[in-house]
Amino acid sequence: MNREKNILKLANNSFDLLIIGGGITGAGIALDAASRGLKTALIEKNDFAFGTSSRSTKLIHGGLRYLKQLEFGLVKEVGSERAVVHKLAPHLVIPEKMLLPLYENRGFGSILTSVGLKLYDFLAGVKAEDQRRMLTRNQTLKQEPLLEPKDVKGGAIYAEYRTDDARLTMEIIKTAVKAGAYVANYCEAVDFYYSDGILTGVRTLNQISGEQFPINAKVVVNAAGPWVDTLRDINKSKQGKRLQLTKGVHLVMPHEKFPVRQAIYFDVEDGRMIFAIPRGRTTYIGTTDTNYTSNIDEVYTSKADAEYLINAVNRTFPSVNLSLTDIESSWAGLRPLIHEDGKSASELSRKDEIFESKSGLISIAGGKLTGYRKMAERIVDLVMKKYYKEKFIPCKTERILFTGSEFKNNKEVNEYIATVAFRLRLFGVEEQASYLVHNYGKQCSSILSRLEGMDNNSGLVALKIAELKFCLENEMVIKPSDFLVRRTGLLYFNRPQLDEILIPVLMDFKTRFNWTDQQFESEKTEIELLIDKAINFAAQ
Secondary structure (H helix, E strand, C coil): CCHHHHHHHHHCCEEEEEEECCCHHHHHHHHHHHHCCCCEEEECCCCCCCCHHHCCCCECCCCHHHHCCCCHHHHHHHHHHHHHHHHHCCCCCEEEEEEEEEECCCCCCHHHHHHHHHHHHHHHCCCHHHCCEEECHHHHHHHCCCCCCCCEEEEEEEEEEECCHHHHHHHHHHHHHHCCCEEECCEEEEEEEEECCEEEEEEEEECCCCCEEEEEEEEEEECCHHHHHHHHHHCCCCCCCCEEEEEEEEEEEECCCCCCCCEEEEECCCCCEEEEEEECCEEEEECCCEECCCCCCCCCCCHHHHHHHHHHHHHHCCCCCCCHHHCCEEEEEEEEEECCCCCCHHHCCCCCEEEECCCCCEEEECCCCCCHHHHHHHHHHHHHHHHCHHHCCCCCHHHCCCCCCCCCCHHHHHHHHHHHHHHHHCCCCHHHHHHHHHHHHHHHHHHHHHHHCCCCCCCHHHHHHHHHHHHHHHCCCCCHHHHHHHHCCHHHHCHHHHHHHHHHHHHHHHHHHCCCHHHHHHHHHHHHHHHHHHHCHHHC
């Protein structure tokens, strides 16, 4: 993906559909539209997946908590979608059994949980071998010895899927490009063009060059997540329903500090449910759910957020005795939910809604990571039926594999990991095979070819430079944070590696982009600031 060439195409063509927003929703719409033959464009004012789509709980889950809100339709939709997305990218969407402990004095009762999980399995179409299994008290404590035995009366095991949300978004965008879409990050929609009161395009700011250019399109879709209402304001169409942003925070610590044996979903005294999920060398916990009214471009973890999660863990797993100093990283994201009078943040529906302005701007908000494909289908159906009825084509994204996803099942994924590990052994980094395959799938071969072609190709730094070169050439990486945060997740899940490779990565950027020494120091300071904000909660 060549950003400069794409921007020239964006500025010098007229499109059937322009999407504003490069998160999971916008990416899904771009793939759906392009695969149905619409001339499609997508712009994102930051990096792809910069907002909510890199700051979720990183689960493709079926929405168990929505049973409490009696949102059966939502549970059915996102539950069945899990299996679809797993089929499209089995290396990136991975089965994860979740433990749900049950207590005497809080949360669900055993009978209600058993019935609820059975209903969940039915609505979500869970295969027989993955359906819920109820546990006795002793079985639950054996499954997770770190649990406080007091009041535990049993438990349940049920099926979820884990992913890397930013990688998933990136692969969908690349698949959309393969289908014919033109995309560009760091391009902000700053105003709209109209003819006789009808929207005809977008005035766009290239955040890198500072130049502005027009994009002409018959239809414009606003899929900007937390920024949806910002664009509705510019369009002078924010009437009726509006967004209510809620903040979700996750903390990351070394797995040795919180050595849970498996993913676990537990409730706390205020009724909130919290995940604790082992991931490689770390365990991460989340999430909070609080109203957010501050700067949506700068969202970080506060000390109160961190203390809430730490205290919740320590009450449920007292032997762990976590403190703020154990936290290695964190992230905070915003949920763009639809406001409902009288409802708290955690009570708001996660269903998506579509708004159409008189000028023709189509906005979509709400929804879940898991339901991105169905959200995209609803939008593209609407666009085609309203503007391109004569050439309507049904959605076919259920059958379009993502880039790098040429696997039939989990067995083939594991076999490929072994193949990659064998090739990496020559360079002393075979332990990186699982990470690489789960991130890039069959695209690992391109990274390995780059590694094999390097003069100094031994060790972690060499591998990361080869990975960086792949991302620079194929994933529109523009800034170091694009690579270190969203393409690799190193800021969140492998701080020791980030510390080791930071200078070599910055030096590679300096060479490729002809940075001055001053630019090098500025970019280094920016990464150091991101690290500081991920752990220095007192400043938030």
